[in-house]
Amino acid sequence: MVKIKVGTATCGNAAGAQKTLEKLETLIQGQSDISLSQTGCIGLCYREPIIELEINGTKFLYGDVDETNAEKIYKTHIKDNKPITELLINQSNQHYSFEKQNRIVLKNAGVINPEIIEEYIAVGGYEGLKKALQITKEEVIATVKDSGLRGRGGAGFSTGMKWEFAKNSVNDKKYVICNADEGDPGAFMDRSVLEGDPHSVIEGMMICGYAIGANEGYIYCRAEYPLAIARLKNAIAQAEKKGIVGKNIFGSTFCFDIHIKEGAGAFVCGEETALMGSIEGKRGMPRLRPPFPAVSGLWAKPTNINNVETLASVGWILSNGACAYNKIGTEKSKGTKVFALAGKIKNGGLVEVEMGIPLKEVIFGIGGGIKNDKKFKAVQMGGPSGGCIPASLIDTPVDYESITATGAIVGSGGMVVLDEDSCMVDVARYFVNFTQTESCGKCTFCRIGTKRMLEILTRITEGKGVEEDIDSLIDLANKVKDSSLCGLGQTAPNPILTTIKYFKDEYIAHIRDKKCPAGVCKELITFNITDACIGCTACKKACPTKAISGEVKKLHVIDQSLCVKCGACYNTCKFKAITK
Amino acid sequence: MHYINPITIAKQCTCQNQTDIEKFEKLGEILSMYKDEPGSLINSLYVAQTIFGYLPDKVIKFVASRLNEPVIKVFGVATFYSYFSRFPRGKYTIKVCLGTACYVRGGKTLLEKVKKELGISIGETTPDGLYTLEIVRCVGACALAPVVVVNNDTHRRVKSNQIPEILQSYISEVSNEN
Ligand SMILES: Cc1cc2nc3c(=O)[nH]c(=O)nc-3n(C[C@H](O)[C@H](O)[C@H](O)COP(=O)(O)O)c2cc1C
Ligand code: SF4
Ligand code: FES
Numbered sequence: 001m002v003k004i005k006v007g008t009a010t011c012g013n014a015a016g017a018q019k020t021l022e023k024l025e026t027l028i029q030g031q032s033d034i035s036l037s038q039t040g041c042i043g044l045c046y047r048e049p050i051i052e053l054e055i056n057g058t059k060f061l062y063g064d065v066d067e068t069n070a071e072k073i074y075k076t077h078i079k080d081n082k083p084i085t086e087l088l089i090n091q092s093n094q095h096y097s098f099e100k101q102n103r104i105v106l107k108n109a110g111v112i113n114p115e116i117i118e119e120y121i122a123v124g125g126y127e128g129l130k131k132a133l134q135i136t137k138e139e140v141i142a143t144v145k146d147s148g149l150r151g152r153g154g155a156g157f158s159t160g161m162k163w164e165f166a167k168n169s170v171n172d173k174k175y176v177i178c179n180a181d182e183g184d185p186g187a188f189m190d191r192s193v194l195e196g197d198p199h200s201v202i203e204g205m206m207i208c209g210y211a212i213g214a215n216e217g218y219i220y221c222r223a224e225y226p227l228a229i230a231r232l233k234n235a236i237a238q239a240e241k242k243g244i245v246g247k248n249i250f251g252s253t254f255c256f257d258i259h260i261k262e263g264a265g266a267f268v269c270g271e272e273t274a275l276m277g278s279i280e281g282k283r284g285m286p287r288l289r290p291p292f293p294a295v296s297g298l299w300a301k302p303t304n305i306n307n308v309e310t311l312a313s314v315g316w317i318l319s320n321g322a323c324a325y326n327k328i329g330t331e332k333s334k335g336t337k338v339f340a341l342a343g344k345i346k347n348g349g350l351v352e353v354e355m356g357i358p359l360k361e362v363i364f365g366i367g368g369g370i371k372n373d374k375k376f377k378a379v380q381m382g383g384p385s386g387g388c389i390p391a392s393l394i395d396t397p398v399d400y401e402s403i404t405a406t407g408a409i410v411g412s413g414g415m416v417v418l419d420e421d422s423c424m425v426d427v428a429r430y431f432v433n434f435t436q437t438e439s440c441g442k443c444t445f446c447r448i449g450t451k452r453m454l455e456i457l458t459r460i461t462e463g464k465g466v467e468e469d470i471d472s473l474i475d476l477a478n479k480v481k482d483s484s485l486c487g488l489g490q491t492a493p494n495p496i497l498t499t500i501k502y503f504k505d506e507y508i509a510h511i512r513d514k515k516c517p518a519g520v521c522k523e524l525i526t527f528n529i530t531d532a533c534i535g536c537t538a539c540k541k542a543c544p545t546k547a548i549s550g551e552v553k554k555l556h557v558i559d560q561s562l563c564v565k566c567g568a569c570y571n572t573c574k575f576k577a578i579t580k
Numbered sequence: 581m582h583y584i585n586p587i588t589i590a591k592q593c594t595c596q597n598q599t600d601i602e603k604f605e606k607l608g609e610i611l612s613m614y615k616d617e618p619g620s621l622i623n624s625l626y627v628a629q630t631i632f633g634y635l636p637d638k639v640i641k642f643v644a645s646r647l648n649e650p651v652i653k654v655f656g657v658a659t660f661y662s663y664f665s666r667f668p669r670g671k672y673t674i675k676v677c678l679g680t681a682c683y684v685r686g687g688k689t690l691l692e693k694v695k696k697e698l699g700i701s702i703g704e705t706t707p708d709g710l711y712t713l714e715i716v717r718c719v720g721a722c723a724l725a726p727v728v729v730v731n732n733d734t735h736r737r738v739k740s741n742q743i744p745e746i747l748q749s750y751i752s753e754v755s756n757e758n
Pocket of ligand 3: 187678679681682683725
C-alpha cells in the first residue's frame with residue numbers, strides 16, 4: 001500500500017504544489033493500491049512543494065517536488081523501490097531538526113487532510129470538547145488557568161483569567177471571537193494553523209463558548225488569506241453536518257454556531273475593540289478600555305476574544321490535562337510557541353518550540369543559520385510592535401519576560417532574521433512607515449507623531465540627517481508611546497528605540513559620515529569597480545543606464561553621474577570586483 | 581444568517597458584460613437580503629465591488645439608500661479599508677509584497693521594476709486597463725520571499741529580471757483569449 005500526501009497550503013501552492021498534485025493524479029490513475037491526498041503546511045516552507053510518501057508503513061519526506069521530480073519519484077521510488085536521496089528531507093544533509101521541536105498547535109498541520117473532518121477525529125480531535133462538556137464550566141476554566149496558557153496574540157495575558165471575566169459577566173447573550181487577522185507582516189503561524197488544522201480552532205472556540213456561556217462565535221480572518229477562509233468554511237460546514245457545531249452538541253444542552261467575517265485590509269483591525277467594530281460593519285477604530293470586551297464587547301455584549309494559536313492549544317490542554325501543558329516551558333511562560341522564521345535564514349518556515357529555548361537554538365539550530373553564510377546581525381521579533389534583538393543577545397531564552405527585557409516582544413511569533421546586508425535605520429524606517437500608514441488617525445500623537453518620526457528617519461537614510469535627530473526621535477518616541485490610545489501607537493516606537501539602543505553607531509554613520517555601512521540606503525552608497533575586474537563585460541551588459549564602460553579583458557569603470565544605484569552590476573559580478 | 585460569498589457571486593455573474601441597470605438590479609437583489617442584518621455593510625460593499633469592479637459615488641449612494649444608512653457612513657467605511665477601491669481596476673492586479681520578510685529580501689527592488697515596466701505608480705492602472713499595481717503587506721508565504729501576487733497566482737522568490745516575463749505571461753493569456 002502506497003500513500004502520497006501533497007502539502008497544499010499557501011506556501012506549497014506558491015511553489016507549485018497544485019501542478020505536482022495534478023501530475024501525480026495522472027500518474028497514479030487507475031491504481032487502487034496508491035492513494036493520493038492533500039495536507040497542510042508541515043513547516044519546511046523553504047523546501048516546498050513537499051510530499052510525504054508512505055510505503056508499507058515507512059514514511060519518506062520529499063522536498064522540491066516539482067512536476068519533473070514528482071515523475072522521478074514515481075518511477076524510481078514507487079515503482080522501482082529506490083529512494084532518491086538528494087530529494088529526501090529526512091535523510092539528506094539538510095536534515096531539519098524536528099527533535100528540537102515540540103508540536104502541540106502544529107501537531108496535525110502537514111499530517112492530516114484539513115478538508116476531511118474524519119481525519120481530525122481519527123487523531124483524537126474533538127476529544128477535548130467532549131471532555132469539557134462532561135465537567136462544569138468552572139472546571140474547564142480551572143484547567144485552562146492551571147495550564148498556564150497565555151494569549152498568543154501578543155500581550156500574553158492569562159487565557160484562563162480572561163475566560164473567567166467573561167463567564168462572570170451576567171448576560172443572556174455572549175460571544176466568542178477568534179482573532180485571525182494576523183497583521184504582523186512577515187508572520188504566518190495563524191495562516192498555517194487555519195489552513196492545516198481548522199478544526200482545532202473551532203474546537204477551541206467551542207470549549208471557550210461552553211466555559212463562558214456563549215452560544216455564538218465569530219472568526220475574523222484577514223482577506224489576504226483566501227485559502228484559510230475556504231478551509232474554515234468547509235470545516236464549519238462539515239462540523240455542522242456531523243452535529244458537532246450547532247444544537248445539543250454531543251447530547252448535551254450546549255449549542256454553538258460559528259460565523260466567518262472577512263477583514264478588508266486594515267492592520268489596526270487586529271486590535272480587539274477595532275476588530276469588533278469591523279464585525280459590526282463600521283470603520284475599525286479602537287476605543288477606550290474599560291469597558292473591556294468581557295463586560296461590553298461585540299454589540300455591547302460580553303465577549304471573549306482570543307488569538308488562533310491560543311484557541312488551537314485549548315483542545316490539547318483539555319484532552320491531556322493542565323499538568324501535561326504546564327510542565328513544558330519556564331516558570332512564567334508555559335507550553336509551546338509557534339514561530340515563523342523568515343528573512344535571511346536558511347530554513348525558513350514554521351517551528352514550534354518549548355518556551356524558554358535559547359534564541360540561538362531556534363535560529364542556528366532549527367533554522368540552520370544565515371543564508372549564504374553571511375554574518376548574523378539581528379532578529380526582528382514582534383513585527384511593527386516589536387524590536388530588534390542584536391547578535392550579542394543570541395543566548396536570550398525565548399519567553400515573554402526575557403524577550404521583553406531586551407526591548408522587543410514575543411508578539412505573535414514572527415522572527416525576521418537580518419544579516420550584515422540589512423541596514424538597521426532602514427528597518428526602523430520600514431516599520432514606522434508601516435505604522436504610520438496603518439494608524440487609524442484617532443490619536444494626534446499616533447497620527448502625526450509617527451509621520452514626523454518617519455520624516456526624520458527618511459532624512460537620515462537620505463544622508464540629510466543632523467546631530468539632534470537621534471534625540472528628537474527618542475523624545476518623540478516616548479511621547480507617542482504615552483499619548484496613544486491603543487497598542488498600535490503605544491508600540492509603534494519600539495522598532496526605533498531598539499535600533500537606537502543596539503545600533504546607535506549605524507545611525508551615527510548615516511548622520512555624521514553620510515555612509516550606510518550595510519550598503520542599503522541608495523543615496524549613501526557609491527558603486528566602484530576594483531582591480532579584481534577581469535573585464536568579462538557582464539556588469540556592462542547588466543547596467544540599465546549604460547553607466548559602465550570598458551573593453552573586453554580590461555578594467556571597467558562606472559560613470560557616477562549616470563549610475564542610478566540599482567545594484568544590478570554588484571549582483572551580476574562573479575569576481576567580487578564591485579564594491580559599495 | 582445568510583452569508584453570501586462574493587467570490588461565488590463573481591463566478592456566477594457575467595457582470596463585466598452587463599449594463600449598469602442590470603448591475604444595480606443584481607446588487608439591489610442581494611442587498612435586500614442583507615437589509616435587516618446587523619453589521620452587513622462591509623459584506624454589502626464586498627458584493628458591490630465584485631459586481632462593479634470598484635466603488636464609484638453612485639454605487640456608494642445606492643448601497644446607503646438600500647441599507648438605510650447615511651451616505652457618510654458608507655463612504656467612511658469604503659475609504660477606511662484598503663480592500664475597497666474607488667477607481668476602476670485592471671484585469672490583472674499585481675500585488676508586490678512589502679511585508680517585512682519580502683522587504684528585507686528585495687521586495688522594494690521588485691516594486692521599482694514593476695513600476696518601470698508598467699509606467700505606473702502604486703494604486704494606478706495602465707491606460708489599456710490591463711494592470712493595476714498595488715502593494716500588499718504579507719500573504720503568508722514569507723519563507724518564499726520575495727513574493728509577487730497576480731490575481732490569484734503567487735510567484736515566489738522572484739528576481740527583478742523575471743518581472744518582464746511574469747507580466748508577459750498574462751499578456752499572452754489575454755491574446756490567447758481573443
Ligand atoms: C494594532 C494591533 C494589532 C493586533 N493584531 C492582532 C492580530 O493580528 N492577531 C491577534 O491575535 N491579536 C492581535 N492583536 C492583539 C489583540 O488586540 C488581542 O489582544 C488578542 O487578540 C487577544 O488574544 P489572546 O489573549 O489570545 O492573545 C493586536 C493588537 C493591536 C494593538
Ligand atoms: S493609537 Fe493610533 S491606531 Fe490606536 S487608536 Fe490611536 S490613532 Fe488609532
Ligand atoms: S512578507 Fe511577503 S509573504 Fe510575508
